[in-house]
Amino acid sequence: MSPRKPAAEFGPAGLERLFSPLRRFRHLALAVSGGSDSTALMILAAQWQGPVKFTVLSVDHRLRPQSHDEAVATRDRARSLGFAAHVLTWRAPKAVSGLQARAREARYRLMADWCAKHGAEGVVTAHTLDDQAETLLMRLARGAGVDGLAAMEEEHAVYGARVLRPLLATTREALRAHLSVRKASFFEDPSNADPSFERIRFRQAREQLAALGLKPQSLALTARRLGRARQALERAADELEGRAVEHHAEGHAIIARAAFEAAPAEIRLRLLVRLLIRIGGASPPPRLSEVEALSAWLAETGSGRSRTLGGCRVQKRGASLIVGREFGRMSARPIRIKPGETLLWDARYRITLERGSGRPMTVVPLGEAKNRKKVARPKSLPDFVFKALPALVKNGKVALVPQIGYRARGDEKSRAEILPVAPSRHN
Numbered sequence: 001m002s003p004r005k006p007a008a009e010f011g012p013a014g015l016e017r018l019f020s021p022l023r024r025f026r027h028l029a030l031a032v033s034g035g036s037d038s039t040a041l042m043i044l045a046a047q048w049q050g051p052v053k054f055t056v057l058s059v060d061h062r063l064r065p066q067s068h069d070e071a072v073a074t075r076d077r078a079r080s081l082g083f084a085a086h087v088l089t090w091r092a093p094k095a096v097s098g099l100q101a102r103a104r105e106a107r108y109r110l111m112a113d114w115c116a117k118h119g120a121e122g123v124v125t126a127h128t129l130d131d132q133a134e135t136l137l138m139r140l141a142r143g144a145g146v147d148g149l150a151a152m153e154e155e156h157a158v159y160g161a162r163v164l165r166p167l168l169a170t171t172r173e174a175l176r177a178h179l180s181v182r183k184a185s186f187f188e189d190p191s192n193a194d195p196s197f198e199r200i201r202f203r204q205a206r207e208q209l210a211a212l213g214l215k216p217q218s219l220a221l222t223a224r225r226l227g228r229a230r231q232a233l234e235r236a237a238d239e240l241e242g243r244a245v246e247h248h249a250e251g252h253a254i255i256a257r258a259a260f261e262a263a264p265a266e267i268r269l270r271l272l273v274r275l276l277i278r279i280g281g282a283s284p285p286p287r288l289s290e291v292e293a294l295s296a297w298l299a300e301t302g303s304g305r306s307r308t309l310g311g312c313r314v315q316k317r318g319a320s321l322i323v324g325r326e327f328g329r330m331s332a333r334p335i336r337i338k339p340g341e342t343l344l345w346d347a348r349y350r351i352t353l354e355r356g357s358g359r360p361m362t363v364v365p366l367g368e369a370k371n372r373k374k375v376a377r378p379k380s381l382p383d384f385v386f387k388a389l390p391a392l393v394k395n396g397k398v399a400l401v402p403q404i405g406y407r408a409r410g411d412e413k414s415r416a417e418i419l420p421v422a423p424s425r426h427n
Helices: 013-022 034-046 065-078 099-118 129-141 172-181 198-204 205-209 215-245 257-262 265-280 289-297 384-386
Strands: 027-031 053-060 083-087 156-157 162-165 245-247 251-258 306-309 312-317 320-325 335-336 342-345 351-352 361-365 392-396 399-401 416-420
Touching: 013 034, 027 034, 027 099, 034 065, 034 245, 053 099, 065 083, 083 099, 099 162, 099 342, 099 351, 129 198, 129 215, 129 257, 198 205, 215 245, 215 251, 215 257, 215 265, 245 342, 251 257, 251 265, 251 361, 257 265, 257 289, 257 320, 265 289, 265 320, 289 312, 335 342, 351 392
Parallel strands: 027 053, 053 083
Antiparallel strands: 156 162, 245 251, 251 320, 306 312, 312 320, 335 361, 342 351, 351 416, 361 392, 392 399
């Protein structure tokens, strides 16, 4: 999708410019935190006379005492505008370091899971031109490569859900001006004034950066131009993947080493990142420096047969490399699934238990199932890949492992469909 010029106003023509790329969808979720940008997105979506059904999702991260009340108030406001709306709650223990990144991952995971269960085709977020500029500066400070510095995409996938960003050519200032005209209030998150967060430090330095010529518009232009370079590199990685990689239904990939090693270093790195994110599922994406170290190890001889990174195990096997999910990094928590229900599992698969399957089941990694020894491992399948397969369990016993065609003896009714989700891009 090519970048668009900012809408001069939010009248009917301006709204149509913003939201016309969404017309092809039937049902989308709107990610609304209650802050200025997402509140404006919600109001603009309510003004637009489009054919899409929007459901508002607000995430209570439980990081502040007021967060629940704010999420509920946002839900109630959404309902007053005519939207269906829900609060999703992040209940996991909170890490001390990298809190904003962890919260972001949790937010997308919760929304992707909701979309899978309720048939929504994607999540619409309120990222703006200012977010483009701030993201480029943050990643430049970390020494990011082309992917890190390239523009946020208007459409990509995270944890199996489409993420759509119609406001990338719109400034935060324009959105706040629209809220002011409509006399619409919004919540100010205190963390938006906390300089301990990297993004806030860059935001607070905006005037000094502008004096040096680093205005949001020029930074966003640079990001878009780098986005063109990324597209060219992605095509080269597509070509290498087509020649060198075999993808298997069990969720792993086999790489032909000769073809892989003959490719330019940048394309090899790009392909590794792609495979690690796709196969690593719910694991945080690896840093570029870590992937560079993995690539250097792959080129060495006599340095061990396997390494782990990004929730994956990478194993050398003769003329091939095997990339599979690392069983020990997966959540062992059983997830309940009812007949007729669909869920997102390990951010890798969308699992549907068919309606005629009788009783509910639970989904666990096969390696965690109590009677897993009754399931025969195909000889061609590495043990670590076998253990990471999703198994549907009923009455404490494995009932189905669809990817290898396993069905418990005497259970003719139970059926499940397991489909891979779109690979994530964390930008």
